[in-house]
Amino acid sequence: MELSDAIEVVQELLVAAQTFGRQAAARTKSSTFGVGTVSIDFDGGARSVVGGAGGAVLGRHIVLTVGPRWPSALAKSGCARYVQFVSTKSTEMCLDLPLYESIEFAHSPLVLVAAQINFEEVGEDVQHAQARDMQKSMPPEWTVLQNAPQFRTTLTPTGAVNEPKRSAYRLGTADGAWSLVINPDSVTLETRSYRSWDDMFEKLTTIAAAVAGVFDPAQILRVGVRYVDQVPLPDGRDSWQGLIPDSLLGAGLHPVLGQAIVGSEQRHLLQIDDQARCLVRHGMMADERQRPGGVYLLDYDVFNEHPSPFDVQKVRDVADRLHSYAGSLFRVCLTDELYAILRG
Template structure:
């Protein structure tokens, strides 16, 4: 399926073309649920750690800053966050009082990611026992040093290359674009552009590097505003799979076949 032949926002996604040298900086899925205050207690989350410890043996805690926008003020709070990582620190679970997230910087395939997600959600259901879900989101972040990207006109479709494919490019300090739109799976938020050396639009997800880089951040999510949905692992994984496919659909629309070949795809 060529990038000109399909709608990246609706309908079936194109068949995956594995990239042996995929430029992924991070892939993550977050499931947000109604707050369970006991998750802040290290004794309460011990059962969850024991369920996943063989695969995620590294354990740490963080205090994260949260903000609430009030009518006449900005309220700041600190909240407890638990981190569980594999021995190589390539995969990480983050657990808070109202969410769990699985993140990797060594993504191999959608099937592998979903299998690991199922494992984490099964462990959560058996030990923490959330009953409902407010939000499910899946996010793919690509980043390529511009020196490795080559001629941007050959790598990206012209709508994505924009001013970066013109003679103005040599004068850029940075260039970042953003679009939000409705898709079959909920809402799509895409950010992309060129960042200077040591630049990052979100260092936690895309750590800084020494080189100028091009990035593409695709986030598909759905929030249940009226009432939360029930927490059912099989339904959540199916939902995550659909969102991952939508992320891939936009990625395939955004890049050219030359881009796929450059990073190990067999066309």
């Protein structure tokens, strides 16, 4: 189904919107990879939401993605491309973010990407047999299995108390590109060789299914995704002014102090929607040549801490939405000039 064909499907959704007294209009947009989107803009107070791998909700918008990997009952039979529409419960946006657009950057500044699923503690330790069962659920390239004991220190009124170490395990791919830390109450997927969200999303889905099969937790307590970018100062530039919005640079623009800043870090906790938050860390740091301010750090830890019954599809839906939020936040922290440089 080509992007123009998807509009016919969208008409049904527009009619449904009128039923609830909402004025709506559809518009289209194309992306780098030939995967398009259909966006439905609602008037104020709209509460319609789409979720899953083929859609996202962003404020007063419904965004449908047209691509080869999302079959749907709404798609016409025999079509090469499909549209997926999934109705979920309402999400109240607290932050007016731009629509997320998937872009392949020629000069990607990503240095670390992570995703974490937290659940209730299923025991004091992870047993070797459980770690092996997790490994067996993974693709064959996950050949590394190591013990990774966890140490905890609790601060009390009388001082720090070291708790007994807990047994945990680390899985890894043969090439060292991916790792998975398995704790009694969480699993954390990490990579420094990020290629695409589709790739990571597939791995996270496999891991969530493995957790459900091996540990059988009752609840999802937290889902989080984290993107750490270290943006190098472009050649020919001696400051970040015009590259990072002035409102973020803060003291870096001070006529006296700005010249002496060796490094800086700011932290902001953002409420994105009624369930999602983001801890943003950003600031200047030295580059490989130890030039003060030669790198700008943008670190987004986007998470949902609302408990829900453990369900693999729920993990997928939440993680997909958090990923979109991280992408939109990254965009608003760059000026058009720096965005164009990174995009290439």
